[in-house]
Structure formats: C-alpha cells, structure tokens
Amino acid sequence: MNKLTEKFSTFTRHLDEQEHEIALFTNDLRVRYGTKEALHGVSLQFERYKITALIGASGSGKSTYLRSLNRMNDTIADARVTGQIKYRNVDINSPAVDVYEVRKHIGMVFQRPNPFAKSIRENITFALERRGLHDRQKLAEIVETTLKQASLWDQVKDDLNKSALALSGGQQQRLCIARAIAMQPDILLMDEPASALDPISTANIENTMQELKKHYTIIIVTHSMQQAGRVSDYTAFFHLGQMIEYDETRKIFTRPKIQLTEDYISGHFG
Numbered sequence: 093m094n095k096l097t098e099k100f101s102t103f104t105r106h107l108d109e110q111e112h113e114i115a116l117f118t119n120d121l122r123v124r125y126g127t128k129e130a131l132h133g134v135s136l137q138f139e140r141y142k143i144t145a146l147i148g149a150s151g152s153g154k155s156t157y158l159r160s161l162n163r164m165n166d167t168i169a170d171a172r173v174t175g176q177i178k179y180r181n182v183d184i185n186s187p188a189v190d191v192y193e194v195r196k197h198i199g200m201v202f203q204r205p206n207p208f209a210k211s212i213r214e215n216i217t218f219a220l221e222r223r224g225l226h227d228r229q230k231l232a233e234i235v236e237t238t239l240k241q242a243s244l245w246d247q248v249k250d251d252l253n254k255s256a257l258a259l260s261g262g263q264q265q266r267l268c269i270a271r272a273i274a275m276q277p278d279i280l281l282m283d284e285p286a287s288a289l290d291p292i293s294t295a296n297i298e299n300t301m302q303e304l305k306k307h308y309t310i311i312i313v314t315h316s317m318q319q320a321g322r323v324s325d326y327t328a329f330f331h332l333g334q335m336i337e338y339d340e341t342r343k344i345f346t347r348p349k350i351q352l353t354e355d356y357i358s359g360h361f362g
C-alpha cells in the first residue's frame with residue numbers, strides 16, 4: 093500500500109463514523125490558462141453520497157473547475173491550477189500526489205460517450221486487466237455488478253461480446269458509467285453526461301444517477317436547470333469564473349440569496 097492509499101484508508105475509517113461527511117472540498121482554487129485566469133478562487137465542499145450540480149452560463153468555469161477535481165487539467169499544457177483540493181485529508185493538488193492514484197478514487201464521465209472500440213465486456217475489464225486482475229470469475233462479477241449499477245445489464249447481458257460501438261448513444265453513455273465505476277471510485281465527476289442524448293436516454297441516465305448516489309458522491313455539470321432541479325441535492329452557481337452561490341438545490345431554485353443567481357435561474361440574464 094503506498095503512502096497516499098494508506099492515508100486514504102485511514103481517513104475513510106474515520107469518515108465512516110461521521111454523519112454529514114464531506115467527500116471533497118476545494119479552497120481558493122484558481123485556474124490560469126496561459127496568462128488568463130479562468131477560475132478566481134473557488135471554495136466549495138461536496139457532501140458524501142449526494143449529487144451536487146454545477147450550473148452557470150457558458151464560459152463561467154464549470155468544466156474548468158470539474159476537470160481540476162481529478163487533475164484532468166494537468167493534461168492541458170498551459171493550464172496552472174493553484175489552491176487546495178482536499179480529499180481524505182490529502183491535498184490532491186500537490187505535485188507530489190500521483191494523478192493516476194487520484195483518478196482511481198475520483199472517476200470521470202465525459203459529455204460525449206467515449207467507449208473503447210472493443211466489446212461491451214472488454215470496455216469494463218480492460219483497465220482492470222491492465223492493473224493485474226485476471227481472475228475470470230471476479231472479472232465476470234464486476235462486469236455484471238457495474239452494468240447493473242449503470243442500469244444496462246438487462247439490455248446487454250446476452251451480448252457482452254458485441255462491439256460497444258453498436259450500442260445506442262444512451263447505452264454507450266451508461267457503459268461509460270459502468271466502466272468508470274468498475275474502478276471503484278469514491279467520487280464520480282460528470283460533465284454534461286446527458287447533453288448528447290435524447291429525452292428517454294436522459295431520463296435513464298438521471299434514474300441511474302439516483303441509484304448511483306447510494307454508493308458514490310456525484311458532481312455534475314449541467315446546462316439544464318430542469319436537470320439540476322430533478323437530480324441534485326445541492327447546487328453551485330458559477331458566473332465569470334467565480335462561484336456565486338451554493339445551497340440546497342430546492343433553496344437555490346426557490347429563494348436564492350443572491351440577485352445574480354435569481355436572474356440566472358429566472359432567465360433574466362444579460
């Protein structure tokens with residue numbers, strides 16, 4: 093067990109005894125792309141086993157913030173992220189932290205479904221096998237469990253060797269969710285996971301999210317206020333690189349404290 097994993101598991105035991113656990117929080121998180129600061133010091137916390145929606149106009153910094161949480165911004169050459177991202181008592185924004193280890197604990201589902209050009213089964217087993225898991229029975233169990241958690245099992249259980257690319261867009265996205273949870277993350281980041289999908293597939297993904305939150309903490313970027321209202325417990329409103337207001341979703345949508353939030357929610361936005 094490396095040092096980070098050790099710290100994580102000690103802290104999990106400690107957290108399990110608490111009622112309102114904070115799964116992750118950021119403190120004064122700033123992101124610069126070259127010389128331009130796109131995120132101006134965001135401090136925000138995420139409650140465990142809850143869904144938090146990040147809303148705001150295009151360009152307000154939602155995706156930049158989300159991508160920072162599992163160090164995806166490291167892949168952008170001129171992006172610089174400063175401030176703290178505290179996960180299980182570890183500042184995972186520290187350069188000393190192994191980003192691959194971070195991404196095992198904090199998984200991501202992207203806007204467009206991006207299954208591998210492999211079979212449905214291999215989409216789930218590929219990364220596990222690369223990590224050294226070759227027990228066929230164990231792998232089969234993980235395939236079944238994760239596809240069930242992603243509400244896809246009944247539709248694909250007889251076609252596990254079929255190409256993932258033959259699935260519909262909504263099914264592909266649920267496969268990507270199954271692939272992400274096969275790594276047994278603690279937190280799932282979702283960047284507009286239903287924006288490329290039709291209303292029925294969107295409803296399926298939203299139902300899946302309600303099941304998933306029994307086991308995972310979910311942070312979702314969405315452009316759809318209806319979706320934020322339907323799926324999330326908490327909402328954070330972003331504007332021009334700042335986090336303006338955070339509260340329970342029902343409060344944000346019925347009586348926000350800040351006029352700018354009210355203007356955005358009611359569609360009166362300049």
Ligand SMILES: Nc1ncnc2c1ncn2[C@@H]1O[C@H](COP(=O)(O)OP(=O)(O)OP(=O)(O)O)[C@@H](O)[C@H]1O
Nearest residue numbers: 125130148149150151152153154155156157168315
């Ligand atoms: N790779 C990048 N290089 C340079 N600037 C970027 C990059 N990614 C985002 N930005 C800038 O950072 C700011 C925030 O963008 P971001 O994509 O985080 O906003 P957003 O709220 O997620 O928008 P959208 O809802 O349209 O996805 C914008 O001004 C954008 O132009």
